[in-house]
Amino acid sequence: MQRPGTPRAKARRTGTGGRGALPLLLGPSVVLIAVFVIAPAGYGIYLALTDTQLTGFAARDPHFVGLENFRNLLGSEDFLASLGRTGEFVLWSAIIGQTVLGMLAALLLRQKWLRGKGLFGTLVLLPMVVPEVVASLTWASVLSSNGDGTLNRLLSLFGSGAAAPLQDSPMVSVVVINVWRGIAFAMIMFQAALEDVPDELIEAARMDGANALQVFRHVTLPLIRGPVFLYLLLTTITTVGVFGLVYFLTQGGPGQRTELTSIYIFQHAFRDSQIGLGSAASVILLVLLMLLGLTYARLAKVEV
């Protein structure tokens, strides 16, 4: 187990003094990850090929059904619609909303003359650091269809009537909530990237007559392309995985109008007890994410 006094020369030469301790050191980590992270992923692929159910006959005696779950899913309008909603959710909230507002926040924090940046940074951070259940709960009161809801009070200031956003435009609501939650992450990533852009370069461009927008488009953006793509990759992954934020508020409803693929998987596997089908949907989601990741990495020429 322990090797007191491992000869120093040997340790130096091979860089592996006391090799016997290796399984003891790394073992627990490997076992934990293998059993609770890797095994479920592999088991999920197996389950996707069976008709396993939570209850009933198929629960005790599941059959191998080949690719039938996949055939069913790809022919199912519900599932394809949930994929479409996830795509919409990622596009509007992560790729457009969070990126634009996060970039804006990062650029504001770069202004030397701006006062109150510390407070601003802290306030922007708040939506990201609270648990997702709290995040959803805060918005429940903002979007309340009640005339006293925060949004409705704001609307009435502009003379507009009461709205019920979670019922009338649920998708827009959850997109806005996810943008709100994700601004800080984008801001942090872009802030770090912008630090590497030399001030002199921007000043030089301004002297050549470029306006702020042109400077951003032709000088700043090309220089931070790598980090921006890395951010888009990360935010896409996390946004596809968003579950609690939406489920807490809408449980996929009204109807199925906010049923993202993550919620589709949960509902089918646990509410309808179709484990096989839910697993197949998970596998499809994973394959899509892998493809997306490779595409992004390619486009950004990031070494992964």
Place this chain on the structure above:
Amino acid sequence: MAATTTVEREHERQHDPGVAAAPARPRGRRPAWLVLQRAVQYALMVLLALFCVVPFAWVALTAVDADGGSTVQVPAFSLGNFVRFFTDGDTPRLFLNSVVVSFAATALNLACGVFGAYALSRYRFRGRTTFMFAILLIRVIPPPATIVALYLLMVKLQLDDSYLGLILAEAAAALPITLWLLKGTIDAVPYELEEAAWLDGCTRFGAIRRVVLPLVGPGLGAAAILTFMAVWGDFLTPLVLLQSPDLYPLSIGMFRAFTAFNQVDWGVLAASALVYMAPPALLYIFLRRHLMRSSIGGALKG
């Protein structure tokens, strides 16, 4: 500031050839233009900050309101909601469950992580790089995509609906990030220090404890906080793994309370939200700079 003004000056000159010849003239105009530009940026900052904090108004106001409702109103100030949160009904139990699971999972995660990261940092063995990349790749898997199989696996292992199962699953889920973070920290500790300790008669584990651990404090702290916050805030894993209300953490308890539409105690719910968000929010605000540095690269949003 002086530099910016010069730039603006140059910028204006380019647009208006007449200005270059008469530098005195635009002096009256420029401040107005600059003031407007800055005012717009201040306005943007204030709007963005308001967008981020206004949703919290309800939680903050209702938590201290003796008869709070589902929407924002002027509170009849009282701390009764917090008293009831810590004494009445299910909420003390929810709070305790959250604390137990989060602390236990973080402790397990760190215990495995420190030694695992030490091995990854100090040993050169076959499959080491593959392992590092494999656990990096795990980040690509969204939790909802493996939750179904994880649940069935836990049922098979008879670990569903138990503290132990949840703690193991949560500790494992955060382990890849901990390993990467700590490996980087341990890499920065000079190997010579350990060798010196061995020469002085320390065992390998003794040297880890006496030499390496004291030097990786900040990295360890960052890993601990990130893991704690991930477990503390998790909703999906306990939702799927736990069936007994006795074991529910705050996230699930609040969800059940919120969806019991006809009889929601809004005051206590808001107080729960405030208590529930306080640890991560305070940790972040006080350790922001430190955490930012350790967690750039996406560790914190997972």
